[in-house]
Amino acid sequence: MKRASGSSTALESPRASKRQASLAGFLKPKTKVTNGASSAAKRCNSDDGRGKEEKPIVIDVDEVDSEGGNEDEDIKTTSTNKADKGKGKAEDVNSEIEPIVESQAQSQLVDHNEKNGEAGVDSKNGKSADEDLDLDLNLDNAWPPPNHPYHPPPNPTYNHPIPIGPIPSELQPIHFNTKPKIINNPITELDLVYYKRFIDPKLSSKALMNYLLNNLPWYRVKYMVRGMHINTPRYTTVFGKDSTPTPWSGYQKCSPRAIPEVLQRLMRKVEQITGSQFNFCLVNYYASGDDSISYHSDSESFLGLNPTIASLTLGQSRDFLLRHVNYKNHPKTGKEVKVEKFILEDGDMVVMQGRTQHEWQHSIPKRKNLGGGRINITFRKGIVKYATENYYNYNVGKGNLHRWDGKRKQMVESLPSDGGVK
Secondary structure (H helix, E strand, O other), X not given: OOOOOOOOOOOOOXXXXXXXXXXXXXXXXXXXXXXXXXXXXXXXXXXXXXOOXXXXXXXXXXXXXXXXXXXXXXOOOOOOOOOOOOOOOOOOOOOOOOOHHHOHHHHHHHXXXXXXXXXXXXXXXXXXXXXXXXXXXXXXXXXXXXXXOOOOOOOOOOOOOOOOOOOOHHHOOXXXXXXXXXXXXXXXXXXXXXXXXXXXXHHHHHHHHHHHHHHOOEEOOEEEXXXXXXXXXXXXXXXXXXXXXXOOOOOOOEOOOOOOHHHHHHHHHHHHHHOOOOOEEEEEEEOOOOOOEEEEOOOOXXXXXXXXXXXXXXXXXXXXXXXXXXXXXXXXXXXOOOOEEEXXXXXXXXXXXXXXXHHEEEEEOOOOOOOOOEEEEEEEOOOXXXXXXXXXXXHOOOOOEEEEEOOOOEEEEEEXXXXXXX
């Protein structure tokens, strides 16, 4: 589907916008997990019980430099697992992929809500449920609670390579929209929860993006895979550590970092509304439409059997594509499964849960003539030590640290390797 540069296409059809799934429905997902493991599920099994299966990274065509491959293609699916049946070429910029609000899964959601008399309008005040805002957390509660997977570091700024400033007044409180829409297809096992403007774009999202750009350490990670030189086509950074009792100073291959206060507060809010718990925060910055990530799934066994991953967008709207691993011929229906599409806008959040990571891949493709940058924040839970080593290796690496230059409105190399990866 062609898209005008800098456009802000609405995600909701007139019909879908009148229907609102309840939060209670989200907390009790309808996805059925069968006893028999599919081929996709078998691919995520660890070969040694520590989550070190042969799928540690995502390789974009854009990541391979002139010594390693072709830079002219927009996006490409690659996998280090030969059993992956989801291989293939992603749809290019001009392919007509319909938005997910018109998908079979979304239609089923609307029909279900109609039958049950659910609607997204508050009859008392005439306001759309999407407009209801929930203020920030009650920070009086002790956090993390007992048995939480995020074990507190020795201090709140542990291993931060640069000082991270205090939360500005405009982010106290942060305004949230906590009314979700459920997208659940038991046949294709697409299981998502979508929050339109989870962070209010008028009151909080722009201030949050500006704060993160100016305060976080950023990296353009370079590494080698099977003799290829890989350049990550986006800026990355990561905070947190896995849920094992390994002390923060007990990692030989990396130096895990405390989750900064503002990201910790965001994580707590996401935990509150999803009922899930997290211990990692990965942050990506897509400086322009040339930055991207190819089709991949976060199905590594170091994230657990059916991981829940929350993904938050700040700034420039970007296409978010989902493709079934057996999209050419679904094993249950024998039919092709079409690519699903979101246009994620400023403040939107998508929660991927259930078997989504095993049955679907997702990507942010390149798009030309975009007007600005996008920050993506993801929360997830690592359950083994290798999760920490993996995330710091591919999101911090050994390259130079970058800082945001507010005057030039771009990232600049600031410091040599800061010891994030040993």
